[in-house]
Amino acid sequence: MAPPVSIYEMSESTSKIGTQKRPFILLGIIAVLVGVGIYLMNSSGSVLKTLPDGLKQAPDFSMNRFSGKSFGANELRDHVYVIHFWASWCAPCIPEIPEILAAAKKTPKDQSGREIFWVLVSQDQSWEKVHTVLKEEMLTTNVISVLDPEAKVSDQFGSYQFPETYLVNRDGGIAAKWIGSQQWSGAWGDKVALGIESLSRLKKVPE
Numbered sequence: 755m756a757p758p759v760s761i762y763e764m765s766e767s768t769s770k771i772g773t774q775k776r777p778f779i780l781l782g783i784i785a786v787l788v789g790v791g792i793y794l795m796n797s798s799g800s801v802l803k804t805l806p807d808g809l810k811q812a813p814d815f816s817m818n819r820f821s822g823k824s825f826g827a828n829e830l831r832d833h834v835y836v837i838h839f840w841a842s843w844c845a846p847c848i849p850e851i852p853e854i855l856a857a858a859k860k861t862p863k864d865q866s867g868r869e870i871f872w873v874l875v876s877q878d879q880s881w882e883k884v885h886t887v888l889k890e891e892m893l894t895t896n897v898i899s900v901l902d903p904e905a906k907v908s909d910q911f912g913s914y915q916f917p918e919t920y921l922v923n924r925d926g927g928i929a930a931k932w933i934g935s936q937q938w939s940g941a942w943g944d945k946v947a948l949g950i951e952s953l954s955r956l957k958k959v960p961e
Contacts, residue, residue, distance in 0.1 A: 774844040809927030813910035817900035834954040838919045839908045841877035842887045846935040847917045853938035861947045862896045864954030872897045879903045
């Protein structure tokens with residue numbers, strides 16, 4: 755059996771296409787998390803809270819779905835979730851969306867029946883732009899599409915280059931970050947899916 759996903763696993767070798775900077779930022783900042791002890795800064799410059807297990811606390815957030823209903827971190831308590839930042843203007847993001855959706859289908863729930871959520875956060879200015887790539891009928895019950903037009907939530911997580919993906923454990927700690935478009939349908943994706951499912955059952959980050 756493949757080992758669970760490692761803490762802050764991120765490698766350029768797993769990136770298919772690369773990353774794209776937010777169009778209104780001239781000098782993007784790439785936050786590379788290479789260990790639990792490295793600080794993750796939010797948009798105000800303050801350090802995110804450190805949990806007892808050494809992980810940084812994922813920020814609180816609330817964003818709107820297409821229906822107008824809000825969806826926030828409070829609905830994800832005691833759940834493992836993947837939060838993925840993307841945009842229709844980001845060329846590397848577009849081919850990754852179908853792979854993310856396929857990965858979400860592989861990991862809808864853990865072995866105890868607890869749902870695993872995949873939150874897809876678009877940086878677009880309108881739902882019309884979002885739906886050119888990700889239509890509502892493409893979503894499954896564990897995939898949530900939300901809009902972050904002012905990039906407030908991506909800034910809170912420390913994302914300035916897209917696509918970027920974070921894995922958050924059941925305690926709300928950021929267990930991993932991936933920069934760039936990933937091969938979710940390949941062997942790497944299968945390994946990550948196993949790690950996500952393991953986090954759901956174990957709650958804590960595996961040794």
